[in-house]
Structure formats: C-alpha cells, structure tokens
Amino acid sequence: MSTDAVHPDVVVAGAGPVGMVTALLLDSAGITVELVERLTEGDPHSRATVLHPRTLEALTTIRYDDGRRLTDVLLAHGRTLPRTHFAALPQLLDYSGLDTPHPYILQITQATTERVLAALVEARGIRVHRGREVTGFEQDAEGVRVHIGETVVRAGHLVGADGAWSLVRERAGISFPGVAGTVKGYLGDVELDDPPPGPTHLWDHRTGWVTVLPLFDGIHRMFGVLPEDTGLTPEEVAARRSTPSPWRICAPS
C-alpha cells in the first residue's frame, strides 16, 4: 500500500455530472480537489436528456478562463423548449412564465453534458484518477484517508458523488432507503425507419404507454411502461386520447 504525496483539500468519489460540477465549483473557490472515477472513459449512453431552469441558473456560476459561462456553452450544444413533458404527466409543463433568465428546459443528452464538463475539468488541470475506485476511507481529526485501490490519499474532506449505490454514503452510515419500484418501464435510444413527425405519446390499454421524443442526429428516445402498470381503465385511456394536447396522441393500428 502506498500513500500519495499530494494532499488535496477534497477528494470527490465519482466523476459523473454531480462529481464534476462539485469539483469545478471547489476549484473556482481556490480549493484543491481530485476526482476518482471507476470508469476508464465517459459513458457514451445517455440517461438524462433535459436540464431544468434552476440547473441552468446554478451552472452560470461556473466560468471558463475567457469569461464564458458554462450554461452558455451547454446551451450551444442543445435545444431549448419552453413547454415539454415531465415524467408521465398527461399535459405538458409550461416553463415560459417562470421568473428566470432561463424560462425553458434545455434538451441535451447527459453524454454531451458530461463531455462538456470533462473538457472543462481537464482545462482547469483538475486531477482525475480514471479507472480507479474508492474502496474505503477512515476519518480522523485531521481529515480523511481515502483508499483508492492500493493507494491512500490523505485529504481534508471526501465527497460521495458515486451515484445511486454510493459506497461513500453507505460506509458513512447515511441511509437512503428510497421506495420500491411501482412500475415496470423500458427505455431505448433508437434509430427509427419511419419516425413520427414530432414528440408523440401513444396510449393503449393493451400495449401500455410509450413516448417517442426526437433527440439528436436521427436518434429517438422511446420510453414507457407496461400495460398492467398504467393504472388506467380502458375508459380512462379513451378519455385521455380525446383530451386536446399539443402533442400528437395516437392509437396503434
């Protein structure tokens, strides 16, 4: 076991969006920080496709050396929509009346957001231990000894940004009981032979619901839940179909 000679103020476990934003904010404040990321490279698959107004506001506080704001760089990589779906709500949410400089959502894939963040982390010279894993830690009066495989890094603080199954949170005794899943869903980012002309909801008591959203470069996101999980009676499905919607609502042939 070796002990790293560099003693950063903070080690952040996990270089997902939360870890990278945390590191950039700390670095902006003059605090030395290092990231530890299990994956050798960024995940090309996307989970999130949307940044909401409050996130866009918060990210304006992070700037490039030339004065550009992180939010403006992200805006240039996506498209803004003043009204859009949220989860499985039957109506679109309207952001246009919000008292914010960003009264819209930014449609951008998480993979793109992470690429932009990683480039800025690199440009700032923040050290990233890629392909390495936080395997444990001990806290004492001076700070924390972070185990990264066989290496021990001594730091003032350890931030657990290591995702839903966080080792840091579990070892720190911070509970996160959550709730059991109540629906069976599916999601795919796919190329379609015959894509619909725009965002589309499809409701049917035999097939469940599916939403089709155009993403970027000809890729569509399809997601929905299985029929037994819609919780709707055939009559309720029919009523939803007849509700006027700015989105295309169609029935299977």
Ligand SMILES: Cc1cc2nc3c(=O)[nH]c(=O)nc-3n(C[C@H](O)[C@H](O)[C@H](O)COP(=O)(O)OP(=O)(O)OC[C@H]3O[C@@H](n4cnc5c(N)ncnc54)[C@H](O)[C@@H]3O)c2cc1C
């Ligand atoms: C289908 C889907 C759609 C979503 N849509 C949206 C959306 O539209 N908008 C939105 O805001 N959110 C959305 N989310 C949620 C969003 O994806 C998550 O909130 C986000 O990824 C959380 O970021 P994070 O950095 O906390 O964790 P993660 O992205 O999970 O990153 C954690 C990182 O830590 C690393 N790691 C784990 N353990 C260790 C360890 N011991 N040592 C070192 N590294 C470790 C992992 O490899 C990973 O890179 C969606 C999620 C899903 C699943």
